[in-house]
Structures are given as C-alpha cells and as structure tokens.
Amino acid sequence: MKDFLKELNDEQKAAVETTEGPIMVIAGAGSGKTRVLTFKVAYLIQKGVEPFNILALTFTNKAASEMKERIIHLVDSTDARNVWMGTFHSIFAKILRIESEKIGFPSNFTIYDSDDSKSLIKSILKELNLDPKTYNPAAVLHRISLAKTNLMTPQDYNDDLELVAYDQTANKPLTGQIYQIYQARLRQSSAMDFDDLLFFTNVLLRDNPDALYKYQQKFKYILVDEYQDTNFSQYLIIKRLAANNENICVVGDDAQSIYAFRGASIQNIFNFQKDYPDFRIFKLEQNYRSTQNIIKAANSIIQNNKNQIRKDLWTNNDSGPKITVLKATSDSEEGMLVAHSIFENKMNNQLENSAFAILYRTNAQSRSFEESLRKLNIPYKIYGGLSFYKRKEIKDLIAYFRLTINPKDQEALLRVINFPARGIGSTTTDKLIVAAGEKEKSIWELLLNLRNDSLGLNGGTINKIIEFITKIRSFQVQLHTQSAFDLAYYIAHQSGIVKDIKSDETPEGISKLENVEELLNAIRDFGDTPRMVQDTGEIKTDDNSVRTLEEFLMEVSLLTDLESDEKKEDTNRVTMMTIHSAKGLEFPFVYIVGLEEDLFPSYLSQSSRSEIEEERRLFYVAVTRAMKKLTLAYAQTRYRWGNLVMANPSRFIEEIKSEFLDLPGKIVHNPSPSVKKLKPIQPNIQKTESKIDFVEADINTVQTGMQVEHQQFGQGKVISVEGNGPNKKATVFFQSVGQKQLLLRFAKLRIIEQE
DNA sequence: AAATAGCGCTTTTTT
C-alpha cells in the first residue's frame, strides 16, 4: 500500500481522512482542490470501499477521465475504473437509460443538444405563426432551461404569476405555451434535452421509492467537484441520493463561480449548511500555484465583490515579477504585442510554447492572435470554438446514426431526409411537421403509414419517402448484428454522405472527408475498448460480443470534443481558449487579453451588480491560472460586428492595487460616449462578369436516356423524367456531382446526344 | 428543386 497522504498538507490531509458524514471543502484557486478529490477517492478505495459504491461528479468529462487515471495510478489497480465518475449529465443519462420505463421513456432515447433544441423551437414558432425575431429561439430556450433547472413543468410555468407577467412585459406572452409544446414534441421524438436529464432524474428519484433506495444503497460515498457551479436541479439530486448515508463531500470555491448565467447558484452552498447542520468544513487557503504578486493582485480584485465567503488566499512562493499591462492602439496591434512578448519570453528564458496561454472573454477574439503567432512561426492550439461534434458533416452522419437507433428522433430525421438531396423538399417536410403535431405522433410513424394516408403528398414524393425509409430500415436491421464500426462505415457510404463530400474537391471538402474518417476511426477505437457492465460498474473482459453503434452513440452524445490522442508535435503549442474553458487549468505564462469595457466586462453584464460580480469572478479565475508571470492587454480600438469601435480600458485593470502592476504609463480614457463608430476605409473593388452563350433545349424534348449538358454540372445522362407541363422534372446523373433532380422549366439543359 | 444573392443579426460563457 502506498502512503500517498504524505504528499498533502495538514488541512488537505484532514479533508481526505474525514470520510464519514457531510463535508464541505472551500478550496481557493491553486490550493490543491483536485488533489484532495483524487486522493480522497483513492483513500476510500484503499480503506476497502468498493469503487462502484463511489459516485464522483465533475464539471467536465475531461476532468473525470484525468482524475480516474490519477486514481488508478495512486491505488495501483485498474479496479478504480469502476468508480462512477463523470459529469452530472453523463452519469444520470446512464441511470435514466437503465430505469427508463419508470419515467415512460424507451431506453434508446435521444439526447438533443442545444442546436437540436433551438431548431425544434423554430419549428414550433412556425407552427404557431410567431415571429422568430420577437421570440428569439435562443432566448426562449434559455427561459425554458431556467424553468427546468428549477424543476418547473410547463403547467407550473403557466401557473406562475411572476413568470407570466415577465413574459407579458417582454411582449412574449406565449412562452409558456411554447414550453408546453416543446416538451410534448420531445416526448414524441423520444428525446431529452440537457436539462431533462437532470429533471427526469429528479422525477425518477421523487416518484420511485424503489429506485431511490437502490441508488442510495449503491452510492455509499458521494463527492461533488465545482459545487459552486451546480444548479438547483443538481443540488436536489445530490440531496436525495445522500439522504440515507449522508457521506457527502462537496468541493468548491464561491469566488470561482462563473456559471450563474445558466442557472448555477451559490445558494447551494448555503443550502448545504442548512441541510446538514453537523457538517464539517475545511478551508484550503494556501496556494501552491502562483507567485506572491499574482495572488495578492487576485485578492485585491475579488475584494471588490460584496457577496463572498471570507477567505484568505496566501502563498509561500516567490514574489515574482509584477503584472505587465500592454496597451495597443488596435486589436491587430494587440495581437502583435502579445505574440512578440511570447517570442521574447520564450527566447530569454528558453521556454516551451506550451508554457504560454492566451485567455479571452469570447471565442471571436482569437483571430488577431492566430495571425500574429503564425507570422512569428509560433505553433498554437485553439480550444473551444466549434467543436468536432458541431461540424456539419459530423452532425449529418451522426443524425443518420441517431435515426437508425431512434427513428422517432424528429430533428435527426428532418436533418437528413433530404441530405444528400433526394427530392424531398421543404414543402413536404412542412406538411409532415404539421401533421405530426396534429396527430401527436412522430413523423416516422406517419411515414410508415403513408400508403393508407397520403397526407396530401403526391405519388412521386411518396415513392421517394418510401425509398428513404427503406434505406433507414436496412440500417436498423444491422444494429444488433454488426459492430459499431462496420455499421457506421456502411451508413457513411450507403447514406450518400461520403459520396457527397468526395464530390467537393476544395480544401474544405477534403477537410470534411478527413473529419468523417476521424469519426469512423474513433468508432473503430471504441469497438476495441471493453464494455462496462452497468449494474455493478465492473469491466467484463471475457465479454466477446461486439460493441454496437447504439453503445457508441450513448457514450458520445454528451462529449463536447473528440478526445483524440494528441500527437507529439501537437503538445508543444501556445494555448488559446476562453476563460470559461480555462477553469481548473494552469500555465506558467498567462496573457489575459481584450481587457476593455463592454468586452470584459461584457456589455451584456452591466445591468446589475450581480452580473458585474460574476464577470469579476471570471477575471479572478483568469488571473489565478498564472503560475510565474501574468500579462494583461487591451486595445483602444477594435473591430466589432464589422465596424471599428473605440474602447476604454477595463475597470478590472484599475481594481488591481498598483503596487502589483507594471503600467505602460497612465491609463487614458477615450472621451465619452464610450462607444464611437468610426468609418472604415472601403477599398474599391471592380467586378468583372463573364457570360457564356448557351442554347437550351425545349423542355418537352428531354427524354430518358439522353446525354445532356448543364451550365454548372457539365455532362450527364437522363435517368428518368416525371411530371407534366411546367412541373416536368428530370433526374440526371452527372459525372461531376452525381445524381441531381432538376426542374426542366428552370434548368437549362442542352441535348448532346439522343439514345 | 436547387443555387445564389442579399439582408439582418450576432457575441457571452457550456453540459
């Protein structure tokens, strides 16, 4: 047995060794919070607690997998893999699949991401004939999300006078009704959104004493990381699960709470103290990460917040250099200054690229840094932005997977019913959406009965639809016989997606193809890893049955990014990311950029004190990522929404006590009004046009079998002709782009050769 | 039906 506790300080050690009863660990930035959590799990296992009796909830899946690796190393046993460790969403999604019939869902329910949710709201708006500008889908979704987070059903929502009054004032009186329909559509689609995963876990534990008892018995020890960022729904799940044993340990730092905007509540910290009056509290206040200057500066920043738990962060480290402030005249100069500073530091101190991080408030800011780093040949890596699973080609292919597994999944169906194009257009899908809403059935169920009830669709369309559902069914029959990879490969090709992407030979098209290949590779890897047995969490290595595509999709639907093995040349790079995604990370040299009023703090956060305080905590998080040296940067002008805007330095710079700062001179403010539009200089661009003479054919002469030529697609062969008069359509196979449907009255075809 | 042009909105942050 390893005696790893020697690596902890007294307070950390006490927190780890106190295993029984309710515990709260308030852990300042860099004070070894993750260390306490991992050591605690390891300690429990060494004391003889079965790993599958431990539930550890983290904020990201990445944090969970890293922690698991460290625990396996600490206890020197792969048994530790059986700890139930992951995000709230992924752990409870797993449990909901096991218990699905108790809440009236099939176990193969789909998880909608926020894009699916938004597009569902859009189609509901269309149905209700509401203006999507008034009812901004993202804003409506946010309202719904807050309701669900507070465990309010549509009924509760419509009964709540305050919410209804708010929506009236905001000129969106039908928000509650949209919520109601939204929820009904999710049911029709056998789908849950992110908030539903937590909502229905609460329903499960509230209405099913057996299930509650089962999981209370199972999870003898519960640990929660980043407790300050949990919402009410998460709080209640934990409270219910811990009610029996009360072996619950929550770890957090109120000063680092940065997700109130999506429903997280510091109130949960106070609730904890009320729920468990005999709780023990441990405060980790010694910082091991940063220099004196950085810690003292951070303390001076957070003092400006009224709402906080008293805490005194200190360090034994060197005082280190002062914090540098870079002033730039423009956003592109800001990029240059930062890149040059990185270059100099790197050369003077013989440092790796990976020692540096550039942190910003919004993803859109990365561009100027990309450009200037590239100019200086400094390799970088951007995290966040559009993740792998948000790329169009990946979403398209995954939509086929989703539809194969759960054909009721309406968003998936609408995404691919005409992609690649097969002549089922918006006229048809609009009819289907309306009919499905009226009959309260999924579109898929309607399609299966098309021969009996044509829904006003014409014969040609019905045939195409039948062809489509036949194709999906041919995928479905292989679901439990084929391995995940074999079926995924089959679908990628049979769906026509690979062919469609291959026809695009631009660099973007090639990159799309690579992404699809990467997804298929990930599925192949997935097939090679052993399966977890769900009731105990044990890994069954003698299980020879193949892992299915369904299993893959279930594991993958809550991941934000593909965790591909980083190649060697990828590791030594400058990191660029938003501050939100930097939470929990540390870097020797940190640059916090774009420190300007209306950007950081964001212009959207200036209406209330609590919002500004959240921005300030965000700044605190950013500052405390730095180990050796912190540099701040701001620009006096910046392109925003396409035009040049004057900017003032952020109030946060002035809030740092000047003794810790190395200023470029006095901070000068622009004359008010603070935001002034400047007119950018427009270059004069002359356009040249060229037209080619083209003799089109009479639409009545086009026949099956003819060789024809199209202005864009080049030569092709007519496969079939349907319809009469002005609506006459031809299906043509082109060498360049494959099969296309063309309306002859518009598509100017030239006949080359008759059959 | 499919491609293109033009318009208006966006920018918080993420499971």
Place this chain on the structure above:
DNA sequence: AGCGCTATTT
C-alpha cells in the same frame, strides 16, 4: 466580418 435565413433566380 461572417453566418444563416429569406427572397430571388435558374
């Protein structure tokens, strides 16, 4: 500036 949605064109 870039994107997605709508209107227009083919």
